[in-house]
Amino acid sequence: MQRHSRLLLIIATLALIMGAVCITPCSLSAHITVLLYHKFDEQDSPSTSTSSQLFEQQMAYLKDNGYAVLSLEQLLGCIEGRIPFPHKAVVITLDDGNLSQYTKAFPILKRHGYPFSVFIFTRAPGVPGYMDWEQIRELKRFGAEVGSHTHTHPYLTDLAPREIEQELSRSKKILEDNLETEIRWFAYPFGYYDETSRSLVRQSGYRLAFTSDPGSAGAHTTPHVIPRQAIVGDNLDMTGFIEKLNRPPLNVLRRSPQSGRLPGSSISEISLTIARPELYLPDQIQVFLSEKGQIPASFDPTTGILSSTESIMITRKMNRVILTARRKSDRSFAMDSYMILLPEEGLPESTK
């Protein structure tokens, strides 16, 4: 009997150890996909519109497949480490305050009882094609969180710091006056950001700021550079939607070049260091640049450093560096992406 008890103890201990081993990769796989929508059923904007029929299917898919739909408040709690990341979770964000968000998306969101947020540029309310203040207040009464998207929707990276501050504080004040609530969330117009705009957004009192860089949020995500998956465009179907939900974040420890403004228009090397390289298939780690496609690169599985093997000339004002790595555990493609911008003097005349 005593031997039997000892055996049980050994089995229990082994189970605990195996459980502990499982906890690490399980928690690593937890991520939150922030979904980005603009317009609904607007055929004249095929690249930024979503069909409301497809939106309904997506919302039903989340429910049928056990996704938690989180508020921005809950997302902040996860990123700050106060709330554990749920196993499967999304956040729903709508940019610009287009009227079709109110007429087409709001009834569907209301029926599902999902939290969601809208990012308003404060010159828009009441302009034809946009929600007015009463409609925005109705969303808020339902529980929507409202964030700032500046006042005039400029490219913040083209503005002087003083002008950026004005865009941030003016829109915050207009929203707070009209909605009688503190505004703590921000989305970069066109998804454009750099070091200056990031730090000014933080200093202006915004707790979370969202880019349009594709990817998902994980425990290592920076609160003022949260990636989002755009769920827009004619050619996105349910398969594409599900793929976007299944892209965990890749923790990149060091980036060269860093995000933001480049010192010149050529890059001698792209070098990215990923955390926990042993989790990924070493021959399936790739780097892409928007204007070039895949960049030839070599990967060192010991150090986790991926380095491009050729220098690169940049011609577009904005590029994204996109890194993907296939995980050994579930074969999903973890990804990271970030924005780089040409220096002002390197811009061709037409894009200035």
Ligand SMILES: [Zn+2]
């Ligand atoms: Zn916008």
